[in-house]
Amino acid sequence: xxxxxxxxxxxxxxxxxxxxxxxxxxxxxxxxxxxxxxxxxxxxxxxxxxxxxxxxxxxxxxxxxxxxxxxxxxxxxxxxxxxxxxxxxxxxxxxxxxxxxxxxxxxxxxxxxxxxxxxxxxxxxxxxxxxxxxxxxxxxxxxxxxxxxxxxxxxxxxxxxxxxxxxxxxxxxxxxxxxxxxxxxxxxxxxxxxxxxxxxxxxxxxxxxxxxxxxxxxxxxxxxxxxxxxxxxxxxxxxxxxxxxxxxxxxxxxxxxxxxxxxxxxxxxxxxxxxxxxxxxxxxxxxxxxxxxxxxxxxxxxxxxxxxxxxxxxxxxxxxxxxxxxxxxxxxx
Amino acid sequence: xxxxxxxxxxxxxxxxxxxxxxxxxxxxxxxxxxxxxxxxxxxxxxxxxxxxxxxxxxxxxxxxxxxxxxxxxxxxxxxxxxxxxxxxxxxxxxxxxxxxxxxxxxxxxxxxxxxxxxxxxxxxxxxxxxxxxxxxxxxxxxxxxxxxxxxxxxxxxxxxxxxxxxxxxxxxxxxxxxxxxxxxxxxxxxxxxxxxxxxxxxxxxxxxxxxxxxxxxxxxxxxxxxxxxxxxxxxxxxxxxxxxxxxxxxxxxxxxxxxxxxxxxxxxxxxxxxxxxxxxxxxxxxxxxxxxxxxxxxxxxxxxxxxxxxxxxxxxxxxxxxxxxxxxxxxxx
Numbered sequence: 001x002x003x004x005x006x007x008x009x010x011x012x013x014x015x016x017x018x019x020x021x022x023x024x025x026x027x028x029x030x031x032x033x034x035x036x037x038x039x040x041x042x043x044x045x046x047x048x049x050x051x052x053x054x055x056x057x058x059x060x061x062x063x064x065x066x067x068x069x070x071x072x073x074x075x076x077x078x079x080x081x082x083x084x085x086x087x088x089x090x091x092x093x094x095x096x097x098x099x100x101x102x103x104x105x106x107x108x109x110x111x112x113x114x115x116x117x118x119x120x121x122x123x124x125x126x127x128x129x130x131x132x133x134x135x136x137x138x139x140x141x142x143x144x145x146x147x148x149x150x151x152x153x154x155x156x157x158x159x160x161x162x163x164x165x166x167x168x169x170x171x172x173x174x175x176x177x178x179x180x181x182x183x184x185x186x187x188x189x190x191x192x193x194x195x196x197x198x199x200x201x202x203x204x205x206x207x208x209x210x211x212x213x214x215x216x217x218x219x220x221x222x223x224x225x226x227x228x229x230x231x232x233x234x235x236x237x238x239x240x241x242x243x244x245x246x247x248x249x250x251x252x253x254x255x256x257x258x259x260x261x262x263x264x265x266x267x268x269x270x271x272x273x274x275x276x277x278x279x280x281x282x283x284x285x286x287x288x289x290x291x292x293x294x295x296x297x298x299x300x301x302x303x304x305x306x307x308x309x310x311x312x313x314x315x316x317x318x319x320x321x322x323x324x325x326x327x328x329x330x331x332x333x
Numbered sequence: 334x335x336x337x338x339x340x341x342x343x344x345x346x347x348x349x350x351x352x353x354x355x356x357x358x359x360x361x362x363x364x365x366x367x368x369x370x371x372x373x374x375x376x377x378x379x380x381x382x383x384x385x386x387x388x389x390x391x392x393x394x395x396x397x398x399x400x401x402x403x404x405x406x407x408x409x410x411x412x413x414x415x416x417x418x419x420x421x422x423x424x425x426x427x428x429x430x431x432x433x434x435x436x437x438x439x440x441x442x443x444x445x446x447x448x449x450x451x452x453x454x455x456x457x458x459x460x461x462x463x464x465x466x467x468x469x470x471x472x473x474x475x476x477x478x479x480x481x482x483x484x485x486x487x488x489x490x491x492x493x494x495x496x497x498x499x500x501x502x503x504x505x506x507x508x509x510x511x512x513x514x515x516x517x518x519x520x521x522x523x524x525x526x527x528x529x530x531x532x533x534x535x536x537x538x539x540x541x542x543x544x545x546x547x548x549x550x551x552x553x554x555x556x557x558x559x560x561x562x563x564x565x566x567x568x569x570x571x572x573x574x575x576x577x578x579x580x581x582x583x584x585x586x587x588x589x590x591x592x593x594x595x596x597x598x599x600x601x602x603x604x605x606x607x608x609x610x611x612x613x614x615x616x617x618x619x620x621x622x623x624x625x626x627x628x629x630x631x632x633x634x635x636x637x638x639x640x641x642x643x644x645x646x647x648x649x650x651x652x653x654x655x656x657x658x659x660x661x662x663x664x665x666x
Binding site: 043044045047055058059060061062064066069070071072075076077078079080098158199205206217218221222223225227228229231232234235237238239240241242243244257258259261262269272273325326327328331 | 376377378380388391392393394395397399402403404405408409410411412413431491532538539550551554555556558560561562564565567568570571572573574575576577590591592594595602605606658659660661664
């Protein structure tokens with residue numbers, strides 16, 4: 001597979017799954033001590049990565065759980081933030097400045113801070129009350145957030161099957177390598193067909209809305225300098241649809257939660273106008289060993305693996321490195 | 334002023350302000366009976382219009398207040414939705430299907446539903462438990478949402494000065510006509526200079542982030558068929574900034590709340606790259622009779638009035654009617 005280091009990928013994914021006992025220990029302790037609300041804090045990609053877990057909590061729990069933009073939280077505050085708040089942060093490098101400021105802000109208000117990162121000596125790992133460290137560069141953070149959120153809901157009596165799901169996640173490294181392998185030709189074909197495309201229209205919903213935002217902003221815009229619009233599948237009909245034309249490249253991210261029908265509806269409409277509609281659907285991947293009722297929860301993780309293949313092939317056909325930036329961490333601001 | 338019916342505008346705005354005693358009566362009754370959480374439900378523009386009031390509640394109150402997408406709420410649910418939920422809806426025409434389904438859904442779970450619309454015999458007005466009706470076609474819903482949210486926070490001891498602010502709002506019709514008049518040349522100049530522009534980059538934060546989304550999706554995309562990207566000023570540096578080029582049209586919506594510095598930072602950066610940065614700033618408008626400490630709360634309303642002038646001039650210079658649709662309510666879906 002193009003630019004896929006299987007050994008490294010497996011080691012990283014294993015290191016995420018291996019965090020299970022530590023995550024359980026932390027959540028169990030928090031549950032024992034008591035808390036009133038949870039903030040899931042991020043910036044850009046790590047903010048978007050929190051959305052599925054706010055979405056999950058909203059459907060299943062009466063606990064206030066909110067995804068927050070780090071920089072906004074620091075200036076706007078949150079009336080619920082206090083000593084009975086649990087604030088969760090993630091950072092691949094452990095150096096994101098917006099997140100570091102938000103960690104200090106939350107600690108200053110007495111919150112218990114938890115940080116997931118790949119570097120034990122990074123500023124994020126050193127700043128938080130509880131650091132949970134995986135292998136370097138491991139991405140995304142869905143395994144950790146799934147274990148954290150579901151353990152928490154399980155202890156509150158709001159989710160059944162935590163133990164079984166957590167057990168099944170042990171097979172993830174193998175499962176995701178299989179997903180990547182199956183996505184490879186799909187990704188290559190998509191990239192070849194869209195070598196010259198300079199605008200993509202992205203649609204997703206449910207627990208894939210965060211990924212839709214992320215893929216639009218942090219991959220296509222930031223890493224490929226391509227213009228995009230991004231719209232939630234429940235919002236598509238309230239404006240953005242008017243942009244579609246026969247040659248508009250439409251990407252739909254389809255998962256397996258209860259919002260599937262909303263994305264189907266957007267797809268059906270898009271196909272009536274555009275001849276260039278691509279659906280990336282997590283149902284196309286077997287995920288051997290994962291019970292049917294848990295598949296939907298894994299959609300963000302599966303989609304990230306699929307679209308990482310697409311990104312690598314876009315990089316190839318467009319001869320535009322995913323690491324190239326003209327401004328971010330290049331210019332001062 | 335171009336396509337500005339002053340008499341109608343004044344009558345509509347007066348009808349919003351006139352809802353004050355009814356809104357207070359409703360909120361006071363709810364407060365007396367007790368409730369646990371508030372859902373602010375919308376679709377597209379009316380969803381975006383709820384964001385400032387979720388933002389306001391988040392900063393000032395421990396009460397769970399959430400802006401929800403109508404279509405998503407119906408399929409995903411909300412664990413807090415029940416007999417102690419207050420669900421608020423807005424609809425200009427009173428016929429938005431997504432909202433009607435959500436009203437039924439919320440009523441089915443025992444919530445108390447409140448609807449703001451301009452038509453007493455519309456499906457929305459007839460479906461909700463409490464309908465609060467203004468003049469036809471009155472837009473936006475900020476007056477109603479401000480009075481509703483602040484009265485509620487006031488009764489909870491989380492906002493001071495409600496009476497004073499509500500009194501000051503009586504002058505709104507005159508204030509907003511003055512805003513429109515001052516914005517007219519600005520709007521005309523912007524439109525003339527952007528007659529040929531086919532892509533706009535929109536940035537806003539705080540209580541103007543909802544408006545940023547709305548202006549991007551519901552005006553430029555839906556009504557002008559123009560490509561856009563929209564990004565929160567706190568998120569700008571985490572991806573979208575890489576899209577900027579010397580000739581990129583950047584629109585910044587600047588208000589007067591605590592997130593102002595975040596938008597300033599995005600502006601300073603944008604100006605270093607693009608020669609086509611336009612800042613629409615609510616500070617440019619005097620708002621005679623509004624106390625300085627309340628000005629920030631009115632930013633969404635002021636900005637809507639300013640940008641409505643821009644829309645009318647874009648319609649003129651681009652010879653593209655704001656009422657023209659190729660798909661919405663034209664094709665079936």
